[in-house]
Amino acid sequence: MHRALVVEDQNLMRLALMAELRAGLRDCYVAGAQTLPMAKQLLDQDQFDLVITDPGLPGFDPTSRHDRLHVVETIIEAAPGAAHLVVTGSDDEDEALACRLLGARAYICKTGLSQGELPLVLKQIDRGEFSIQLSDLDTAKLDLRFPTLTPREDEILAMMMHRNTGTKRRAVFQEMATKAGINAASAERYYKQARAKLLKLGRLPEGL
Amino acid sequence: MHRALVVEDQNLMRLALMAELRAGLRDCYVAGAQTLPMAKQLLDQDQFDLVITDPGLPGFDPTSRHDRLHVVETIIEAAPGAAHLVVTGSDDEDEALACRLLGARAYICKTGLSQGELPLVLKQIDRGEFSIQLSDLDTAKLDLRFPTLTPREDEILAMMMHRNTGTKRRAVFQEMATKAGINAASAERYYKQARAKLLKLGRLPEGL
DNA sequence: CGCAATGGGGATGGCATCATCCCCTTTTGT
DNA sequence: ACAAAAGGGGATGATGCCATCCCCATTGCG
Structure with a gap:
């Protein structure tokens, strides 16, 4: 039984990440937290195997390196046994390295994360690699969705x-x-x- | 037949917004663009009734007021007949006002946007109101998702x-x-x- | 010509979800 | 003690999607 936590303040993004996890993991349950205090509360209550964190949480300055890393560090310290993924809207190789030094197993840019790609990242970190995925606009494509289609x-x-x-x-x-x-x-x-x-x-x- | 366009670089968020539109609108089709050039291309090719734009697109500085408003202005000028919604990760009442002056009909913070709330916004702008929705953490809740549940x-x-x-x-x-x-x-x-x-x-x- | 690729369908069984109907026991409140 | 609320199910038809199998006509190309 995998237990996963998604720490992300944007509701739709959090739900999307949770849905990705649900689709990618068997026999798991997925929790979500919108703020750092809520995340800490959950991490204290329960043990998790996998934590996905967006460092740009409310109450912190998303443009401040210090604030962002503080969020990551706090989460990792609250769950040292879990595999930690950092998912961010911005794109910074230095920050990726800093997160790695803090113990994160992956650093993923939201712009470069498509549906169904999270399982690939999980496989990578299962092999012990540090998975880094920066923004990738070469593959930028048009989307079209039609409501009547299955x-x-x-x-x-x-x-x-x-x-x-x-x-x-x-x-x-x-x-x-x-x-x-x-x-x-x-x-x-x-x-x-x-x-x-x-x-x-x-x-x-x-x-x- | 409603035609909608979602301009947003984060894949999962764009898909989520498109899914919200699909669920909220009947007889519509929904396109998505990841960059400003792609958005302009689509807007030139086709006519749209509704455009949702995230001003923090790749190639622009998401922290620069000027860059963000430039994106909004470009999109609105490319589709003057459409109803424009601005959806952003940051939270700025001044920017909301600026977007309104540029012709946007709504300014919505991602943190405050939950599943199923987009139809409410659409109803509001149908009544001719300017819909502004800033971050709302009073209603912050824990999420739990279990994969075996329908x-x-x-x-x-x-x-x-x-x-x-x-x-x-x-x-x-x-x-x-x-x-x-x-x-x-x-x-x-x-x-x-x-x-x-x-x-x-x-x-x-x-x-x- | 012959053959591969494409366009346009019908019909099938299996399966999950939806929404509803029904039954029962136990706990809680006043 | 009596009624309301809650816990714990079984069974149902309708519907939609999935995956497969089948049929046909048209087009393009060497």
Whole structure:
């Protein structure tokens, strides 16, 4: 049983991180805290295996190096046995190093963290590595979401729109198939279904 | 058909905002952009009814008043016909006013924005009001998420744990019933189911 | 031409969730 | 002691998504 804690003041981000953990960990429960006092309270009450901390908490100056590291240090000292991940909105290699020296196992920039990538980070730190992920805008992509699509349909559409020019649809079906552990024909089915829905709505993006 | 755009560089936050829009709007499609150039490209290609912008985009200094307002101004000028919401991580009443003068219809702090609250903001601006929502930590609550629970079970558990002391469970069932448009007995059923699952896991929080 | 890729579907079983109905026992409050 | 509240379930149909299998027509290319 894994016990994880997410310390982050932005509600939607905290919920998103908690959802990522839920999806990535089996047999776990995930707690969330919005402030440093609440985090300390939880860490005193209970033992955690994994703690994700955003150093920019309310009551501290998010632009102050000292304040940010103080938050990280406080959390790490309150749970010395846990694996600590620092997740931040800003992007600073020096701060990453400082966090590492404080005992953190990973330093991740929110800008470079996409859905489903947290498990990769966890695998990395399981191997004993320090995982550092700075902002990555080379892979910047457009997003499109259509409410009437199911998750699978959304997924294959996103992959299709983000594919490199020249890549055949078949290849994308195969890619999704291996990634999702399903049949390539099923991926194709989802794509067709999604396409049909968008056609009916008259909202088919260019490049189909 | 509503067309919405979310301009935000943090992937998880952008997806969360897009999900909020999907849940809150009927017959809409939602696009996302990670950078200002991508946002401009989308705004030039297509017309949007609603644009949500985080002024702290890559390539700009998130602590610089000038840079932040420049982002907001650029976006608003690129889509003068849309309703513009500014969503930010920092908390600044002066900046809110400046955004209002630039033509924004709402200024929302991420710290104060919870799941399901975006529709309330949209209703407000539909009435022609300027919606301002600064950080709100009075209502700071603990979060707990258990992976084995269904959304409904999670929902009623969260409401139950966040209820004011003295409130009867019955009242919470009724509250969820009216909010979700279901039967109070069903809410009670979800609560019981959730409780049973946590009991089996030996992870029942205090206060049941 | 033949073949691969694409576009456009129908039908299926399995499964989880939703929302509702019903039953019962125990605890708590007044 | 009596009623209200709470704990602990079983069973149900409806619905939607997942994953798979099948069919067909059209297009492009060597």
